[in-house]
Amino acid sequence: MGATLKLRMELFQQVRITHMGNDAAVFLPEALCPLLAFLIIGRNRSHSRREIVENLWQRDADPALLHRLSNCLYRLRQALEPTEQKTSSVLQAPSGQNVFIEANANLWIDVAAFEETALQVTSIPNDKLTVEDGQKLEDAIQLYTGDILPYCLDDWLVRENDRLRGLKIDCLEKLMALRAQQGWFTRALEAGHLILAEDPLREDIQYQIMELHLAKGDRVNALRQYQACEKILKRELNIKPIREIQNIYRRILDGDQIHLTPITLKSPDIRRETTPS
Numbered sequence: 142m143g144a145t146l147k148l149r150m151e152l153f154q155q156v157r158i159t160h161m162g163n164d165a166a167v168f169l170p171e172a173l174c175p176l177l178a179f180l181i182i183g184r185n186r187s188h189s190r191r192e193i194v195e196n197l198w199q200r201d202a203d204p205a206l207l208h209r210l211s212n213c214l215y216r217l218r219q220a221l222e223p224t225e226q227k228t229s230s231v232l233q234a235p236s237g238q239n240v241f242i243e244a245n246a247n248l249w250i251d252v253a254a255f256e257e258t259a260l261q262v263t264s265i266p267n268d269k270l271t272v273e274d275g276q277k278l279e280d281a282i283q284l285y286t287g288d289i290l291p292y293c294l295d296d297w298l299v300r301e302n303d304r305l306r307g308l309k310i311d312c313l314e315k316l317m318a319l320r321a322q323q324g325w326f327t328r329a330l331e332a333g334h335l336i337l338a339e340d341p342l343r344e345d346i347q348y349q350i351m352e353l354h355l356a357k358g359d360r361v362n363a364l365r366q367y368q369a370c371e372k373i374l375k376r377e378l379n380i381k382p383i384r385e386i387q388n389i390y391r392r393i394l395d396g397d398q399i400h401l402t403p404i405t406l407k408s409p410d411i412r413r414e415t416t417p418s
Contacts, residue, residue, distance in 0.1 A: 148221065148231060151251045152178055154287035158220060173217050175298070176210075178289050180232070180242050181250055182301050187233075187241035196297050214240065255284040256308065263311045267318045267405075275323075278316040282335075285309045310336055317349065321406045326357045329406075341373050344383050349406045351389045360393050367393070385409035 147161035156174045157166040169177060175197050180188065194202035194210055214234045221231050231248055234240040242248075258281040262274050288302040313332045320329035333350045336343060347370040354363035367382070367390045374380050381387070386409070 147247045149249045152289045184242045187239035259308045270319045275319050278312050348409045
């Protein structure tokens with residue numbers, strides 16, 4: 142048996158494969174990208190060929206489609222292994238049998254690295270986060286460069302992209318809380334704005350961003366954030382900001398004394414007591 146392959150696989154935003162010792166990335170033909178993505182997303186188990194066909198091509202697995210899958214698997218194996226390699230140690234696809242990515246292969250996958258780090262650190266309570274955890278969060282966020290195959294709208298991939306995007310937002314929330322506790326208000330604000338770029342209707346984040354501006358002594362940008370929040374809620378939902386956000390607005394207008402110290406971000410109660418007019 143040949144030596145174990147050493148590969149770097151990147152799925153976020155664009156599929157790229159790099160063989161260790163060769164800096165030139167291999168870009169798969171578009172027809173093979175969903176197959177590789179499906180196998181990597183489900184890397185912890187094997188898949189029947191019928192399951193793969195039904196997910197990738199949204200049709201029953203007739204003989205013609207099973208033959209088409211066999212051809213795609215052959216082409217994918219050629220891309221994943223050097224020409225001198227006789228047996229792929231990454232893609233396991235015995236004739237007519239289940240298909241899987243070899244878990245023991247010497248293989249780095251951006252999605253796996255992101256998910257492992259993100260799940261580990263986001264499970265830590267905010268008050269237990271360390272400087273090292275902050276670096277891990279930043280590393281995970283940097284790995285997530287965009288959806289997997291953004292042009293593909295198959296149900297299985299839409300669900301996975303939604304899940305991974307939510308995990309990225311979880312990382313940003315943790316990082317925002319940690320930087321606020323450290324007194325690094327500008328970096329906390331950067332994380333908050335990245336969350337709003339994904340979901341501008343998050344009133345809890347709008348609230349926390351205003352608190353961070355006030356912690357910096359920056360009433361002008363706190364007021365601007367309130368106005369931006371008020372505008373988007375009016376336009377998208379025809380509602381006013383929650384009471385806690387309006388309370389901050391009044392604090393700005395009243396000129397409350399601001400203490401430039403690290404803060405613990407709070408999540409406001411976003412329930413509304415009355416039906417908006």
